Amino acid sequence: MSVTTASAAAASLAQVVRRHGARSDALIEVLHQVQEIHGYLPPEALREVATLMRLPLSRVYGVASFYHLFRLEPPTDHRCAVCLGTACFVRGAAQLAQRLETRLGVDLDDAAGNGTWALQHVSCLGACGQAPVVVVDGVLLTKLPVDRREELESQLDAAGIPRPPTV
């Protein structure tokens, strides 16, 4: 991060905290907004939040590490999320997750992924009527044909998910 963007980020962070009047009950909201700025919650930003909100760092880190949606490591360039909600599960989501793991050469829920892609699970996207669903870089793929291998692969191709290099 260059000096100017770093100071700009620090300034906007201070702004975020000020907007909430440094009320300690706004911590989760503040962390959401910090994550929006950086894409994740870098350690220096957590320290900054603790100082500005006059909270122990342990409290800030404790909250940041408790909630699943807060990321403590920088995200990969591309991300894929597979819904493992019950409706998707009944329609073959676990098989789909395995297929994506193989295809991307990553482990499910390993934030580091393969360096470029990471695959995570989500518990329910609420798109149960379109099950099974996958989100690729923010785009929702619906009603994926888990049973029809060829069709599934070509839909995943179209969504920009790379095939393993050896195949």
Added chain:
Amino acid sequence: MPVLQPETPSRQLRCCGASGCRSAGGEALLAALRTARDADAGAAAGLTIKPVGCLRLCGRGPLVACDGPEGTRLYGAVPPEHAADLLAAAREDGPDAGVARAALEPHRLDLDEPFFRLQRPVVLETCGQVDPESIDDAFAHGAYDQLRRVLAELTPKQVRDEVRRSGLRGRGGAGYPTGLKWDTVALQPPGPRTVVCNADEGDPGAFMDRSVLESDPHRLIEGMAIAAYAVGADHGYVYVRAEYPLAIERLRLALQQARRKGVLGRGIFDSEFSLAIEVRVGAGAYVCGEETALLLSIQGQRGMPRPRPPYPAQSGLWGAPTLINNVETFSAVPAILREGGDWYAAMGTEGSRGTKVFALSGAVRHTGLVEVPMGMPLRTVVEEMGGGVPDGSAVKAVQTGGPSGGCIPAEQLDTPVDYESLLSLGSMMGSGGMVVMGETTSMPVVARHFMRFSVNESCGKCVPCRAGTVQLAELLDRFVEHRAETADLERLEELCGMVRATSLCGLGQAAPNPVLSTLRWFRHEYEAALREPSHCEPPDSCTVGADGETRGYAP
């Protein structure tokens, strides 16, 4: 009033703009309709194109309802190319109406189908009718009329009496009598009170509350305001899960509009009553649906449950008496006050009054949202309304209550849907998710699926839940991978009992339910998964690991 049919049918096209239809291309269709209208300004005059909330049959999205004096026609899975046809079909007198309607015929959905016909909309009465982003449209549909009347005519006690008379019970899952809870909060020693709406709908397969928030947020706000008046609160919070961005956006907009119109704020409707409501967004923790965890999360802390008593009704947010109800409970209140508690109590069964919204999904032909009177047999909901399993095979089980509930076997489908009946089957009402499972779904695999969920979501505060769910998941692995021993079956049951009896909060106490209910109704599947050949029913089902994949689910 039949579902989805407006009282005053003016010529209009209602497009579902809730998440389900959006994910199926609803926005593109709405844009195409507007473009087509603008291109054909003269002919389309007098025709309203209105974005609305959930039109129920989410699996056939995007949905469009076409209203006219002759009634309502519903179309599903409409591609944007049909925009011009929809416009023409909506203009009854247009020259191309007949042609357009013929072109749309394959997309037509029959409103006389049981899925629609058997619904009894109360909470959802204006869902799909009203534009969720317009408070004026909400006013036109009667929003805030009851708040106005209550403030002018009723004492807080009269309001609570009416709610008690309705027999309404908490729709979040536990089913605590709402009127009793309101009384408990109201009768605490003098001092500040708070109302909290639990919109942290975390059960996978449940999307009722999201649909209410996305479709008719003013109904929730009105219900909360009436509750706040009834218990003497002047401050409220809605705690919404972060996974529902559209619901959050619409709720925030609705609150802003309500403040601007003076239905929230100081001296509402020229009364002494004041109320401020804030939105709090979660950050992905299922346990925050538990009320004491939710309260801590609102206060910016880790959402970890604490022992009760004291109950939040006695000591909640910042130590003040706090009323917590979920979205559906609050949203039932305006209709109860309008029609009277007795009217509401006349629907449903002795112990479970009124209606309940369910989200139907899984191996079922019609996926979507249904609101039905309590006491309707599960079979009617799943087979008649839901249309059964898509390939025509038999229903194997219905999962209710999410990770805290259980699987109800096909032979028990004639059970009426009410709190007590579902409990007696080893499941629970839960918040209303209903996932249908066909013959291809293996029950030990389902049990492990939920146990993994609980492992992931355990907050870690108490050992039985933190360590017990991990041990249970590992035991279930053995069954799924066909390497379990007879003793594992005993261990599984014993550990389930321990986790249930000794966990601190509802999440841990209910985590064994999916295992216990599948053990109760599908024990043979666990026995067939034992390693010892003598216990194997068909010899080939002992093949290690292969079973899961060949039947369409991964081990």
